[in-house]
């Protein structure tokens with residue numbers, strides 16, 4: 001393989017952040033029930049680690065969307081590959097993503113799911129690359145780390161479907 005991976009955020013740093021986000025969600029949703037929607041495949045690790053630490057009653061569901069090819073640039077187009085299994089009408093929903101880059105994916109998904117009349121929708125992302133934002137209106141409610149404009153892998157994030165299983169976040173050096 002031609003590329004090298006440099007550690008940006010260690011496994012311990014990531015897990016500490018997951019604890020903090022879960023604690024905040026537990027405070028915010030006290031006395032309520034929560035539906036968390038993980039976006040496949042990138043957010044699957046983060047969604048599960050988060051869910052394990054949520055203490056309010058929680059339902060998990062997953063969607064799969066495509067916005068990227070095998071390269072590292074967003075196409076701007078979002079396609080639903082797999083829809084939710086469960087209805088969300090009247091539910092308090094948090095969409096969980098691995099990373100917000102251009103913002104196309106979450107901006108589209110929030111609008112798409114809002115049409116189903118949930119009681120509320122919030123956005124949670126492990127990583128945020130604000131320098132890359134095209135969809136400026138995307139408001140993130142829970143954010144792990146703000147990172148510079150670098151292509152990262154690990155904790156679910158891939159480069160050409162590789163490296164999702166790395167327990168840390170690494171920068172791909174091409």
Ligand code: IMP
Pocket residue numbers: 042067068074097098099100101102103104105106150151152153157158159
């Ligand atoms: P957006 O629609 O441009 O915000 O892109 C979001 C999606 O692009 C994420 O869910 C990832 O799948 C992918 N993506 C964006 N940046 C990276 C990166 O640095 N590494 C791996 N995947 C990324």
Ligand code: MG
Pocket residue numbers: 039040041042043098099
């Ligand atoms: Mg993704």
